[in-house]
Amino acid sequence: MKRALLGSLAGAVLALILLWNQPIPVRAAQTSVVPTVGETSYGRGGGWRGMWVSVGQLIRALSNLTGVDKATIQAELQNGRSLAQIAAANGSSGDALVQAVVDTAKSRLDQAVSNGRLTQTQADQMLATIRDRATALVNDTTLGSQLGAHAAKVSQRSTLGWLIQATADQTGLDVATIRTRLRNGETLRAIVTGAGADPQKVIDAAVDAFRQAATAAMQE
Structure with a gap:
């Protein structure tokens, strides 16, 4: 389980980089849950x-x-x-x-x-x-x-949840507003810079969330 979690976290970091500069199709309320092995x-x-x-x-x-x-x-x-x-x-x-x-x-x-x-x-x-x-x-x-594709999707959704929360924390925008703007085609970078916040601080906050999740998992 720990190996799977760390693999998911590594995938999440990569997804963070990929998600940052592109429009993202957002579904209704996603939670920031670290994905486990996919269950098709x-x-x-x-x-x-x-x-x-x-x-x-x-x-x-x-x-x-x-x-x-x-x-x-x-x-x-x-x-x-x-x-x-x-x-x-x-x-x-x-x-x-x-x-x-x-x-x-x-x-x-x-x-x-x-x-x-x-x-x-x-x-x-x-x-x-x-x-x-x-x-x-x-x-x-x-x-x-199929399992690989499912795990990648779960990882991306989980990563997006962390990124959105970090964006909300750094900009003062509420999560619902950020999700709506993403659905309308804006990128996270555009939302962050448009609110006068520092993109690097958002990335650092999201990565810190990954790190804390990994540390907690390794202690279980």
């Missing part, structure tokens, strides 16, 4: 009706089945291998991995049926969907590139 998933909604299968869940299950550590599995995914291929190379199989995830989901669904939160028909339908989606993920050789 299939599913919809929340609660029991939104049961989902994530890559992170499958990686953990594969690690338990084979004894291969999660970092190695992630590296293999980045090299273009599927989870099924990694499983087969380490004494297991894609089918066994899917079944492990399905078994875990079934125990939860059975409990939901017992508690009256789901009917048996609903649980059966959801379990079939989980199996189908897990099978698709397990055999997908593009997961590594």
Whole structure:
């Protein structure tokens, strides 16, 4: 986890440099959260009706089945291998991995049926969907590139949050105003200099936020 966090921080610093001088498409309220390993998933909604299968869940299950550590599995995914291929190379199989995830989901669904939160028909339908989606993920050789792209997006959004907060602190502008101006095509540098603030102080403040986050993470 610490290695992933430091990698994310390094990516965030690079993203800071790239974001500073270009217009940025801003979504509604992003928070300054340091990203962890991306979790590409299939599913919809929340609660029991939104049961989902994530890559992170499958990686953990594969690690338990084979004894291969999660970092190695992630590296293999980045090299273009599927989870099924990694499983087969380490004494297991894609089918066994899917079944492990399905078994875990079934125990939860059975409990939901017992508690009256789901009917048996609903649980059966959801379990079939989980199996189908897990099978698709397990055999997908593009997961590594998808996770990399997802992590890059999360890193950029996290970096943007720090930059916007630092801009607000240095200029006195509120965060909502800064986001609106970014959506309208202004760059952060233009916003900062237009408010009479020092761009370097904004960068220093954002980098300091990265440093503090890294220090805190290493102490956990």
